[in-house]
Amino acid sequence: MDIPSKYDANSVESKWYDYWMKHNYFHSTPDEREPYTIVIPPPNVTGVLHMGHMLNNTIQDVLVRHARLLGKNACWVPGTDHASIATEAKVVAKLKEQGIDKNDLTRDEFLAHAWEWTEEYGGVILEQLKKLGCSCDWDRTKFTMDDDMSEAVIKVFVDLHNKGLIYRGYRMVNWDPEAQTTLSDEEVIHEERQGNLYYIKYKILSPTLSEGKGENSPPLEELEEEYLTIATTRPETIFGDTAICINPNDERFTHLKGKKAIVPISNRVVPIIEDEYVDLEFGTGCLKVTPAHDENDKNLGDKHNLEVIDIFNADATLNSFGLQFQGQDRFEARKTVAKELEALGVLVKTETHINKVGTSERTKAVIEPRLSDQWFLKMEDLVKPAIEAVLGENAEIKLFPKKFENTYRHWLENIRDWNISRQLLWGQQIPAYFYGDGKEDFVVAESIEKAVELAKQKTNNQQLTTSDLTQDTDALDTWFSSWLWPMSVFDGIRNPENEDIKYYYPTNDLVTGPDILFFWVARMIIAGYEYKDERPFNNVYLTGLVRDKQRRKMSKSLGNSPDALKLIKDYSADGVRVGLLLSSAAGNDLMFDETLCQQGKGFGNKIWNAFNLTNLWEVSDAIEQPQSSKIALEWYEAKFQDALVEIEDHFSKYRLSDALMSIYKLIYDDFCGWLLEIVKPAYQQPIDVKTYNSVMARFEDNLKILHPFMPFLTEDIWQYIAERTPEEALIVAKWPEAKPINKELISQFEFASEVISGIRTVRKEKNIAFKDAIGFSAINNEKVNIAFDAVISKLGNLEAIQYVSEPVEGALTFRVKSNEYFIPMEGAIDVEAEIIKLSEELKYTEGFLKSVQKKLSNERFVAGAPEQVITNERKKESDALAKIETIKSSLASLK
RNA sequence: GGGCGCAUAGCUCAGUUGGUUCAGAGCACUUGGUUUACACCCAAGGGGUCGGGGGUUCGAAUCCCUCUGCGCCCACCA
Numbered sequence: 020m021d022i023p024s025k026y027d028a029n030s031v032e033s034k035w036y037d038y039w040m041k042h043n044y045f046h047s048t049p050d051e052r053e054p055y056t057i058v059i060p061p062p063n064v065t066g067v068l069h070m071g072h073m074l075n076n077t078i079q080d081v082l083v084r085h086a087r088l089l090g091k092n093a094c095w096v097p098g099t100d101h102a103s104i105a106t107e108a109k110v111v112a113k114l115k116e117q118g119i120d121k122n123d124l125t126r127d128e129f130l131a132h133a134w135e136w137t138e139e140y141g142g143v144i145l146e147q148l149k150k151l152g153c154s155c156d157w158d159r160t161k162f163t164m165d166d167d168m169s170e171a172v173i174k175v176f177v178d179l180h181n182k183g184l185i186y187r188g189y190r191m192v193n194w195d196p197e198a199q200t201t202l203s204d205e206e207v208i209h210e211e212r213q214g215n216l217y218y219i220k221y222k223i224l225s226p227t228l229s230e231g232k233g234e235n236s237p238p239l240e241e242l243e244e245e246y247l248t249i250a251t252t253r254p255e256t257i258f259g260d261t262a263i264c265i266n267p268n269d270e271r272f273t274h275l276k277g278k279k280a281i282v283p284i285s286n287r288v289v290p291i292i293e294d295e296y297v298d299l300e301f302g303t304g305c306l307k308v309t310p311a312h313d314e315n316d317k318n319l320g321d322k323h324n325l326e327v328i329d330i331f332n333a334d335a336t337l338n339s340f341g342l343q344f345q346g347q348d349r350f351e352a353r354k355t356v357a358k359e360l361e362a363l364g365v366l367v368k369t370e371t372h373i374n375k376v377g378t379s380e381r382t383k384a385v386i387e388p389r390l391s392d393q394w395f396l397k398m399e400d401l402v403k404p405a406i407e408a409v410l411g412e413n414a415e416i417k418l419f420p421k422k423f424e425n426t427y428r429h430w431l432e433n434i435r436d437w438n439i440s441r442q443l444l445w446g447q448q449i450p451a452y453f454y455g456d457g458k459e460d461f462v463v464a465e466s467i468e469k470a471v472e473l474a475k476q477k478t479n480n481q482q483l484t485t486s487d488l489t490q491d492t493d494a495l496d497t498w499f500s501s502w503l504w505p506m507s508v509f510d511g512i513r514n515p516e517n518e519d520i521k522y523y524y525p526t527n528d529l530v531t532g533p534d535i536l537f538f539w540v541a542r543m544i545i546a547g548y549e550y551k552d553e554r555p556f557n558n559v560y561l562t563g564l565v566r567d568k569q570r571r572k573m574s575k576s577l578g579n580s581p582d583a584l585k586l587i588k589d590y591s592a593d594g595v596r597v598g599l600l601l602s603s604a605a606g607n608d609l610m611f612d613e614t615l616c617q618q619g620k621g622f623g624n625k626i627w628n629a630f631n632l633t634n635l636w637e638v639s640d641a642i643e644q645p646q647s648s649k650i651a652l653e654w655y656e657a658k659f660q661d662a663l664v665e666i667e668d669h670f671s672k673y674r675l676s677d678a679l680m681s682i683y684k685l686i687y688d689d690f691c692g693w694l695l696e697i698v699k700p701a702y703q704q705p706i707d708v709k710t711y712n713s714v715m716a717r718f719e720d721n722l723k724i725l726h727p728f729m730p731f732l733t734e735d736i737w738q739y740i741a742e743r744t745p746e747e748a749l750i751v752a753k754w755p756e757a758k759p760i761n762k763e764l765i766s767q768f769e770f771a772s773e774v775i776s777g778i779r780t781v782r783k784e785k786n787i788a789f790k791d792a793i794g795f796s797a798i799n800n801e802k803v804n805i806a807f808d809a810v811i812s813k814l815g816n817l818e819a820i821q822y823v824s825e826p827v828e829g830a831l832t833f834r835v836k837s838n839e840y841f842i843p844m845e846g847a848i849d850v851e852a853e854i855i856k857l858s859e860e861l862k863y864t865e866g867f868l869k870s871v872q873k874k875l876s877n878e879r880f881v882a883g884a885p886e887q888v889i890t891n892e893r894k895k896e897s898d899a900l901a902k903i904e905t906i907k908s909s910l911a912s913l914k
Numbered sequence: 915g916g917g918c919g920c921a922u923a924g925c926u927c928a929g930u931u932g933g934u935u936c937a938g939a940g941c942a943c944u945u946g947g948u949u950u951a952c953a954c955c956c957a958a959g960g961g962g963u964c965g966g967g968g969g970u971u972c973g974a975a976u977c978c979c980u981c982u983g984c985g986c987c988c989a990c991c992a
Contacts, residue, residue, distance in 0.1 A: 251992060433989090628955090683940080
């Protein structure tokens with residue numbers, strides 16, 4: 020047939036993707052076959068494909084295609100996530116460019132803009148996945164804010180609330196002043212920052228008569244100018260100070276007990292309290308307490324009934340408590356307040372100090388601890404089945420690699436309640452409806468109509484109508500919708516008995532990054548047990564981060580992330596897939612290097628050329644099958660089966676790189692390097708039909724096992740090899756059947772290949788061109804399969820193989836095990852050089868023999884080592900002895 | 915501060931219960947080869963005291979201790 024001499028990936032890839040789509044191979048519906056299900060980790064709806072996605076989705080596609088070839092009903096559900104903070108931030112920024120302030124819009128107006136944005140950019144990333152070859156069931160594409168998905172989220176919220184697991188509380192939460200919303204603990208990233216430690220003097224107020232005077236206190240008059248010094252990293256928060264705290268065991272400060280201090284600038288009087296929480300070693304051992312702006316201080320405040328003064332606005336500028344500093348940003352105020360303190364003469368000193376500050380995962384803003392009313396989910400009980408499922412004795416969910424089990428355990432065992440409310444508009448609005456101003460004056464229901472009914476019951480006021488109710492303005496945390504993903508994509512929350520959820524759930528594998536182990540993976544497990552009483556997936560494959568050659572994380576800001584689509588254009592999707600998988604063990608970071616893609620592309624080219632070769636052959640049924648072809652095909656079949664077992668083993672352990680490398684070597688070395696070279700007819704000679712058919716059958720097997728990794732190229736060649744009906748496409752072909760492996764044949768071939776290598780070495784050393792046929796004699800001391808002689812003869816370009824019993828004189832020699840081979844040379848042999856070479860080989864072999872014999876004469880070794888080990892050592896000994904014999908006799912004949 | 919993990923060839927990594935798949939793979943490198951599928955090729959070759967030190971054992975890359983250097987996760991010390 021006519022085929023292009025060069026493989027044109029770009030046109031081929033789009034052609035076959037369209038073909039697959041047209042014939043609906045990706046679409047799955049429940050049937051009698053075993054299901055194989057993956058739900059995609061939904062990328063941010065407005066995101067674009069980056070290297071992490073490419074790796075992650077390539078792995079998923081390999082798993083899905085492999086399962087499909089194994090005859091399973093493969094279903095890969097794609098979709099996107101609304102990503103509340105990230106998306107809302109983008110929309111706000113875009114509106115700002117247009118001169119629109121979010122605060123001037125109503126909720127509905129803002130949401131209209133957000134939907135517009137989503138529809139414009141949403142799904143771009145899914146189109147990019149198609150370029151990668153992802154065989155997702157696009158008919159099932161979901162978005163976390165689809166109506167049915169949102170309905171499920173609300174249903175779950177109401178249910179958890181009714182179970183008493185969701186509550187509203189006034190708590191210290193993580194406030195992102197930039198996004199102006201709270202964040203869960205998991206969304207806060209602690210970073211080391213260099214800051215200052217400010218030492219500030221507070222004047223001590225003498226005790227008043229009404230409060231009594233301690234027995235041991237110094238006389239009143241001595242106290243007038245007394246100060247105490249505290250250390251703080253945040254001088255601007257002194258406006259919120261409501262106490263000074265000392266450690267009761269600190270002898271330096273016993274005289275301060277029960278007294279009061281005056282806060283500089285604001286000149287408020289605050290008590291000096293005692294608590295063992297204070298570290299005697301740190302700073303001055305005195306602590307200022309700001310309950311509104313620090314979690315520890317809040318705890319102290321609760322314990323000691325302190326006043327709470329919130330000094331910040333939502334954007335972290337000082338409010339009226341900040342006096343003349345009102346309106347200043349917290350970081351600006353930190354400087355100006357310090358200056359003012361210095362001017363007042365109460366700033367004792369300033370030291371540099373490194374401390375950890377919480378930052379927002381999304382906006383990178385420094386988190387401000389802030390007290391506010393938020394919604395929380397009680398985690399303590401929910402978490403129990405999730406711990407059991409992964410770490411229990413009968414663990415149902417496996418993590419790959421296993422090392423993440425520790426991380427998982429640590430998080431779950433120390434879990435705190437989950438703050439699920441966000442002060443955002445983009446997301447599911449919390450279904451709580453207020454009917455009064457009281458903290459408890461609300462009901463939770465799936466609709467306002469139901470809410471009215473509940474409110475009527477609760478208040479005993481039958482006059483209430485929907486217009487008396489106000490829905491909570493907060494939205495839910497994005498993860499509160501994505502934690503339901505494996506269930507909600509099959510409508511398993513709203514319709515728990517539907518066919519899809521019963522068939523596809525639990526899903527098989529989840530492929531994602533360890534960075535969202537807590538955000539998402541753990542929570543899906545929690546939700547799965549709560550709502551299906553069953554695990555959401557069997558296995559979790561955690562990929563590593565994609566880094567550049569300098570080990571830097573790939574990121575937009577560093578500009579070190581290659582353009583994913585350009586890579587595909589340059590190296591083909593198949594090439595990029597291979598490049599990504601060549602070195603990416605589960606959980607290990609991947610040092611990405613474009614040359615890996617080049618290698619992938621090169622591999623594709625190699626296979627294309629192999630096909631091109633077979634295609635150039637003229638097939639004849641008039642000639643016999645050569646002996647060499649017959650045995651080589653038998654060998655390759657054994658080799659293929661051997662590799663197949665290895666490959667399946669790698670798949671079962673999610674060692675996809677290893678599986679790919681096994682296939683790579685099988686095709687590159689064994690198929691192209693050996694088999695094709697052996698069966699290749701002489702120039703312009705035809706090939707016998709029997710060999711040709713067998714070779715093509717083996718070629719097809721190769722394509723099948725490579726298909727999950729390089730779907731396009733393999734399908735293309737598959738369709739060239741024969742006319743195929745849509746039912747016969749490679750994508751739905753049958754994975755090669757495992758057969759018994761002829762290990763004997765494999766080792767016999769290996770021996771033959773060593774002989775061939777020996778011949779090649781001699782040719783190289785003596786500059787004998789390959790096209791010159793040479794004579795060849797052998798002394799066979801080993802049992803060898805002479806069927807391979809034809810192979811040796813062909814690849815060594817030998818005139819013939821003669822068996823002799825005595826060393827051939829005037830010949831170059833080499834040995835494989837105890838077999839000796841002779842290549843007669845025209846003209847004089849450099850006898851001296853040969854003797855030196857042989858002597859060295861003898862010396863080495865004798866040394867080797869000695870070490871083996873030493874081991875065998877050690878009684879404790881013979882007594883202690885297993886039978887097999889000793890047998891092996893004895894074999895080594897006899898092999899070495901036989902080899903020494905042959906070397907010695909060769910030496911004798913030379914001398 | 916607590917926990918976990920890693921260190922093997924120039925690079926990226928395999929190496930399961932200690933002993934023949936134990937010192938490996940791919941890439942890179944060196945040398946030679948090209949009218950006969952492919953220079954995106956073929957062949958041959960060099961290269962590692964398995965991070966340092968100590969221990970257990972007949973035997974250690976593998977088990978134990980220790981030191982060093984990295985990485986990750988968690989954490990409320992101002």
